[in-house]
Amino acid sequence: MKRIVPIILASLLTSVLFATGPVKLLNVSYDPTRELYQDFNAAFAKYWKAKTGVDVEINQSHGGSGAQSRSVIDGLQADVVTLGLAYDIDAIAEKAKILPTDWQTRLPNNSTPYTSTIVFLVRKGNPKHIKEWSDAVRDGVAVITPNPKTSGGARWSYLAAWGYALRHDNNDDAKARAFVTHLYKNVPVLDSGARGSTATFAQRGLGDVLLSWENEAHLALKEFGADKFEIVYPSESILAEPPVAVVDKIAAKHGTTEVAKAYLNYLYTDEGQEIAARNFYRPRNEKVTAKYAASFPKLTLFTIDQVFGGWQKAQAKHFGDGGVFDQIYQAK
Amino acid sequence: MQLHFKRPGILPGFWPAYCYSVLYLTLIVLIPLSAVFLKTATAGWTKIWHTISSPRVVAAYEVSFGASLAAALASVVIGFVIAWALERYEFPGKSIVDALVDIPFALPTAVAGISLTSLYAPSGWLGRYLEPLGIKVAFAPLGITVALVFIGLPFVVRSVQPVLEDADHEVEEAASSLGAGRWQVFWRVLFPAFRPALLTGFALAFARGLGEYGSVVFISGNLPMKTEIAPLLIIAKLEEYDYAGAAAIATAMLVASFLMLLLINIVQGRSRRFMETKLS
Numbered sequence: 001m002k003r004i005v006p007i008i009l010a011s012l013l014t015s016v017l018f019a020t021g022p023v024k025l026l027n028v029s030y031d032p033t034r035e036l037y038q039d040f041n042a043a044f045a046k047y048w049k050a051k052t053g054v055d056v057e058i059n060q061s062h063g064g065s066g067a068q069s070r071s072v073i074d075g076l077q078a079d080v081v082t083l084g085l086a087y088d089i090d091a092i093a094e095k096a097k098i099l100p101t102d103w104q105t106r107l108p109n110n111s112t113p114y115t116s117t118i119v120f121l122v123r124k125g126n127p128k129h130i131k132e133w134s135d136a137v138r139d140g141v142a143v144i145t146p147n148p149k150t151s152g153g154a155r156w157s158y159l160a161a162w163g164y165a166l167r168h169d170n171n172d173d174a175k176a177r178a179f180v181t182h183l184y185k186n187v188p189v190l191d192s193g194a195r196g197s198t199a200t201f202a203q204r205g206l207g208d209v210l211l212s213w214e215n216e217a218h219l220a221l222k223e224f225g226a227d228k229f230e231i232v233y234p235s236e237s238i239l240a241e242p243p244v245a246v247v248d249k250i251a252a253k254h255g256t257t258e259v260a261k262a263y264l265n266y267l268y269t270d271e272g273q274e275i276a277a278r279n280f281y282r283p284r285n286e287k288v289t290a291k292y293a294a295s296f297p298k299l300t301l302f303t304i305d306q307v308f309g310g311w312q313k314a315q316a317k318h319f320g321d322g323g324v325f326d327q328i329y330q331a332k
Numbered sequence: 333m334q335l336h337f338k339r340p341g342i343l344p345g346f347w348p349a350y351c352y353s354v355l356y357l358t359l360i361v362l363i364p365l366s367a368v369f370l371k372t373a374t375a376g377w378t379k380i381w382h383t384i385s386s387p388r389v390v391a392a393y394e395v396s397f398g399a400s401l402a403a404a405l406a407s408v409v410i411g412f413v414i415a416w417a418l419e420r421y422e423f424p425g426k427s428i429v430d431a432l433v434d435i436p437f438a439l440p441t442a443v444a445g446i447s448l449t450s451l452y453a454p455s456g457w458l459g460r461y462l463e464p465l466g467i468k469v470a471f472a473p474l475g476i477t478v479a480l481v482f483i484g485l486p487f488v489v490r491s492v493q494p495v496l497e498d499a500d501h502e503v504e505e506a507a508s509s510l511g512a513g514r515w516q517v518f519w520r521v522l523f524p525a526f527r528p529a530l531l532t533g534f535a536l537a538f539a540r541g542l543g544e545y546g547s548v549v550f551i552s553g554n555l556p557m558k559t560e561i562a563p564l565l566i567i568a569k570l571e572e573y574d575y576a577g578a579a580a581i582a583t584a585m586l587v588a589s590f591l592m593l594l595l596i597n598i599v600q601g602r603s604r605r606f607m608e609t610k611l612s
Contacts, residue, residue: 066571091573147554149568189471189553192564196550199446204470205455320572322386329556330387 022055023259028078030065030152030242031195032216036279037082043275044266048259056259064193065152072096072247079251079260082244084152086110087311089245098249112241113267114281117301118153118160120232121201121210121217128208132234133164136209137182144207146197147190148319154194157211158325159314160238163307167236181328202229213240215280218295239301365586372583375576383577384584388556389565395552396562397588399473400541403480407537408530410481411488418489419496433489436482445547448479452551471553476561479547484537491533495526524607531600535593542589 029037041058048056061068061076065084072078073096083089086104093101104111122130128141136143146154158180165179166172189206191197194216201210202224209232212220217231244264251257266272273283277292289296308314318324372380383389417423418430436444452459452469459470469475499522507521508514545563552559562585569578 064571070570070573095573147556147568150554150564150571187555190555192549192554192567200453204450204453206453206471315572321383321569321574321577326386326388326556 022057023256024254025056025058025079025256025260025263026061026077027058027080027082027263028061028068028072028076029082030068030084031062031193032153032213032219033082033242034060034062035219036215036276036281039279040267040272040275043271044263047266047271048262054259056263058263064150066150072098077250077254078247079254079256080244080246080264082242084242085155085311086241086243087315088152089243090311092247099245099247103245104243106246107244107264108268109284110241111243111245112284113244113264113272114242114276114283115301116214116240116242116281117237117299118157118211118240119214119217119237120234121198121212121220121229122208122232124228124230126230126232130209131232133161133179133236134168136161136211137179137186141186141209142188142207143183143186143209143211144189144191144197144201145187145211146194147192148325150192151194151197153213153216154190154197154211155314155319156213156238156240158318159304159308160211162318163238163302164234164236166307167302177324177328180324181331184328214282214296218280233297233299236300236302238307239303241303368579368582368586371576371579375580379576380580380583383569383580388560389562389581391557392560392562392565393584393588395473395476395559396542396585399476399480399561400538400544403477403484403541404534404538406477406481407484407488408534411485411533411537412492412526412530414485415489415492415496419493433486436486441483441544441546442550444482445479445550448475448482448547449551452478470551471555471559473552473559475551475553476548476559479551480537480541480544483544483547484541487536487540488530488533491536492526492529495529499525524603528600528604528607531596531603535596535600538596539589539593542585 027037027041037058037060041060045056045058048054061071061078063071065088068076068081069083069088069091072081072092081089081092089099089103090101093099093103107113120130120136122128128135130136130141135141145157148154148158161183162176162180165176169175169179189197189200191200194213197210198212198216198220200206202220210217210220214231221229221231244267246257246260246264248257251260267276268284270285270288273285273288274291277283277288277295280295282296283289283292304311304314308317316323375383414429414433418426418433449470450456452462452475454460454463454468454470456470462469467474469478503521504517507517512521543563545561545567548561549564552561552564554560554564562581566578566581569575569581
């Protein structure tokens, strides 16, 4: 026994000093991308092995986008982050200073290789005839959406409704506010996250319409059966851009900068785009978009920069302490 | 000033035990708690006051304290009955019931929250019968209380059980033979003996309820001003990267719960001393 201990210690030491074996990459992501990155990681590992002969092992961490961002700020060793909104990567850049604040200009398309949007999931046959945002604010329609204070997806839903109202009522801020106030009057339950809301709508049978990520809506159809629900596309919605970035300082420390960059770039290749499309994320690449056109009905998509002047402004005005969302609920 | 330590006669190991207790409390309790206070202090008084006095936060405190109080009271009544049944009667499956009491300790609270929600939601097994009666459990304050009773019950049962076990039958018999009715025996002889244990159980269930997050967020519906609990607002503040604001809400809760627990401890001490003087 006594003789074994030093051997174990020595081997531990060498394995720490001369890290052999596969290169390890930690991708810190948000909740709905679980299935997407499972597929993508396998494809990338194969590609990287073929290209460089090096094995790469990618570990995934999932959770609410904001919570994940805080973990990285507090020291979670993420080589790359793939989060739900740019605001959460901005926070890492600002507070932990481990990547530059202009990170979003480093990769094409605002560093968002795939996009998504907010759509409606309704019960089969659409008994309440919900076709448009204006139907969701009607009296007697129950709307399910998470709490924007705790869920990134819910913030996209809120902004989609606000943007729709602005564009249909001559950019009148007061009318948009009244519209969104009506919408939230129709919400009986505010779950803390997107998956919670999906469960409330699909399993507990609450509500007439679920404001959902497009990919979550497709997953719900797959999971609970297309005979129970259907997806309704409103005429307009918001272009949700979930961005990706290499965390410079952590990747440099791990010596993974090169593979981390290649990992994110691979998302933009034909294969990466196809994997995104198969997991119901809208690809950026036109060729792949054309191929999967059937999965992604056309609708007018406005961006947060166009309508709200970017995340920082939207966050401060709508979701900050005492912001519009707080006022909507305190006005009663 | 001289510090007085009460040393128990012959038992060795006083200093190691004492030092260990202080070290443990410092590392595990005091340092993290003082970090909360320090973080709060970075905000400045105006911001702290603004945060903890905003209507949404005040409403959440009311929900949290109200539901925890109601749940702790309910747990005391139900818990006492369960403990009584387990200690006083023999029935088949008793050991299974006894083990079941502890389940809420072991179960991840999120599981408890999700199953209670499925049961009490308007489409759930129980909810569908309560809904026509106008009783709304899930997504209403009542649901929060139900979840907290589930979480708090074992604390009461396990605090009261040993006392019930130790209670001498002779005392009851003596009381009866002196002409006390059954109700009198229970109320004037037995109950005062259980009171300190019931208070302990109440305090534990109440404190546990205040901090509970996992089970409540599923069943409460999280509607601002109505069913949002204070811990949820702490998470909401963190989501805004407002660490100081989150710490401020936590500090206000800590101070309030500390005062309440202190009060309960004082009452409990009185009640115990009262018992001791009465018996001796």
